[in-house]
Amino acid sequence: MKENTAPMCLLAIAISGLVLGAAIIPASAQSNNFNTVPMPHALVPQVWDLPGTIGPNINVTDEAGPQSETSVAVDPTNAKHLLYSVNDLNAPTGAGAVVWESTDGGATFTSFNQNSNGFCYDTWLGFNSNGDAFMSYQCGDQNIAYKKKGQTAWTSTLLSSAGSFPDRDMVTVDNAPNSPFKGSVYIGYDDNGNNNTPYVMYSRNGFSGWNRSAAIPAPNPTIGVNVTTGPDGSVYACWEDYGAQKLWVSKSTDGGATFGTAILVTNYRLNTTSFFVSIPPQASRGILPMPFSATALNGAHAGRVFISYVDQDPAGSNLNTYIRHSDDGGATWSTETKVNDDTNHAYHFHNAIAVLTTGLPGAVGLSYYDTRRDPTNIKTDRYFTYSTDGGVTWAKNLRITTAQSDETAPGTDQGNQYGDYQGMYADPAIGVHLSWTDSRNPGAIHEDMFSGSVHK
Secondary structure (H helix, E strand, C coil): CCEECCCCCCCCCCCCCCEECCEECCHHHHCCCCCCCCCCCCCCCCCCCCCCEECCCEECCCCCCCEEEEEEEECCCCCCCEEEEEEECCCCCCCEEEEEEECCCCCCEEEEECCCCCCCEEEEEEECCCCCEEEEEECCCEEEEEECCCCCCCEEEECHHHCCCEEEEEEEECCCCCCCCCCCEEEEEEEHHHCCEEEEEEECCCCCCCEECCCCCCCCCCEEEEEEECCCCCEEEEEEECCCCEEEEEEECCCCCCCCCCEEEEECCCCCCCCCEEECCEEEEEECCCCEEEECCCCCCCCCEEEEEEEECCCCCCEEEEEEEECCCCCCCCCCEECCCCCCCCCEEEEEEEECCCCCCCCEEEEEEECCCCCCCCCEEEEEEEECCCCCCCCCCEECCCCCECCCCCCCCCCCCCCCCCEEEEECCCEEEEEEEECCCCCCCCCEEEEEEEEC
């Protein structure tokens, strides 16, 4: 166990067909580039007072090798119990699914590699309302790890029914008090070995009894299947259709067993047909403008489903962060709202979303990388904003980072750069916790994982 005196953030990444450490990527994945396997590394005011109380930036990992893609979660039964997960490219196997845990609010951390013998990546975290923790990750296959409240050890399970090469997974838990499927755990992913078909794995408790949904009726191959649950137990899966430049959503009313007809959420202005899209701050790896979703479980807009994404500015080549919402179970969607408030056509990417359930229930927050402070649109900061009227209007954007990051600079990991996503999690005791990868100089070695927070 590695111990650190600071809070943290964590991650995972992407490329195609290689023998990756102990994991052998199947031929079906080697035949295309449409997956996110990491590149091996050589060895309102009531909620957030403006201008906001921003917690310190903490370099949690501070390792010799890089990290990429982060996730964060907060125990609803104990706000001092924090989890951060990461694709650790400093691991001996080339990539490790590592979780960092603190039980003292981030003063100290211990770390644990879920599969120390495997090339593992794409981690994502969640808690149920009892305080049991869950972490999904992949090693060329699909895995779920859990740690029940009060236990000291993680239990990891291979979900062999997930398909031949699951990719870009995420986990979420149904914590709605009145849901008929309360306590169910869902993993959204695409089966890269089966034409990037979208699926959801589901279990009624997250510990056992895992099943795979019927194939979600997607018109075309997908990437980035993101799942959220509503107060009535409905399950929503959304994804990027990169070939047709569209964003779709499908709804399940039977706890994830089957999903209905895909509904169009938006047409991308951005040309996504190349899969990875090169932008100045992430020129070598490129980004995936995948959707991220959340649902208001209570408050004035209970049941409202939010989907956030990045797309090209209608008046420029830069990318903005946008959000849409639905009040009728995903059947129809609002017009898009731009949430970044800069006026210099900066680039924004890797958006993360979270919705509060206490304090001011239904308040929704968004965070993202932002180049507004760099005229060359290469150096980034992490920004945050929020809405208290159901995503219609957004507060003045807050800069979270205290230094810029440049992951195009010599010495950084050009194969992965920032990776494909970052993390944020609502915390009623604070506001939100954030995680991101950062290459500030001085202050980081390659890409380290940083943590931060926005306090009430």
